[in-house]
Amino acid sequence: MSDTNKKWYMVTLIGKDRKSIVSHVTSALYQGGGNLGETSMMRLGGNFSIMMMVEFSGRAKELKDVLSSVTDSMDLHLHIDKIDAKLHEHIIPDVRISVYGADRTGIVSKVTAVLAEAGLNILDLESDVAGDKEKPIYVMHIEGKASKGFKALESALQIVKDEDDIDAELVEIDTMIG
């Protein structure tokens, strides 16, 4: 449960993927008095990456001490930022954009630049490289909020599709709240 006297930190941990990283990290936090908020944890290119909101009453240095035995034993890089954060403030996305194409430098930059210009606020982005070494494929999913309407985003996406020979589709997300 949340304690209003505690502070939020963003804790980032990265290391070569191995068994039980999540359980060791979260056990150390739990035993050291940390409370988890929203988190994102994922294997990326053979590494395991963790980003988590941690509520903790002490200073960043003390939080680092809580995690030091596990970061040492599992060879994890640790980064801690004190953050201004609140729970229960999710924004409901209203648009999903999927992009795929032959992988080459600059796809994300190009796509996100035109979409930002067209009013997209990105809430969630996942991307992956599939295919093989000779023919890598880039796949990206974005969920966000369209601040200037869907037509603006559609037109922006059409420009990238025409100019860069990628496949992209925009789907409006209808959220049924019952």
Place this chain on the structure above:
Amino acid sequence: MTVLDIITYPDARLKQIAEEVTSFDSELSDFIKNLDETMQAGPGGVGIAATQVGVMQRIVIVDVSNYPRLKNAKHHGHLVLINPEIQDWQGMKKGREGCMSVPDFTGNVIRAENILLKALDENGLEREYEMEGFEARAVQHELDHLDGLLFLDRLVSRRNDLFKRK
């Protein structure tokens, strides 16, 4: 009319199975008015089940005409569904859902695209509806409430979707 309190997970009543309605009296019609008021006051305003206000009876209200982005989709407007039953269904579609009883969370759920629904109206008359898309989704979400199921029980991953089939 009164806006009733919405009960939220982990309230155990949300996991209970609701009872059939047997008497169609003024008590029922008063309750339906309040339930409707409560639905309209909620963040979605498109559907509510009696169990969400702690009344363990098989009563649901759905009205997707309030949903701004429904465009030209076919729907039945304001519906009071008592002792509802899905007679037949076709097709499956993934869509995003949230719930007044599970605030601040949305997720993907697979539902039938088309349903054939039988229900009694507020006067106890038997009616049949053919529904599709968003309205069919809302009805299935609310009917789940009557059987003690939340959309959390049916979540599928948000990841790895590719394009929708056309």
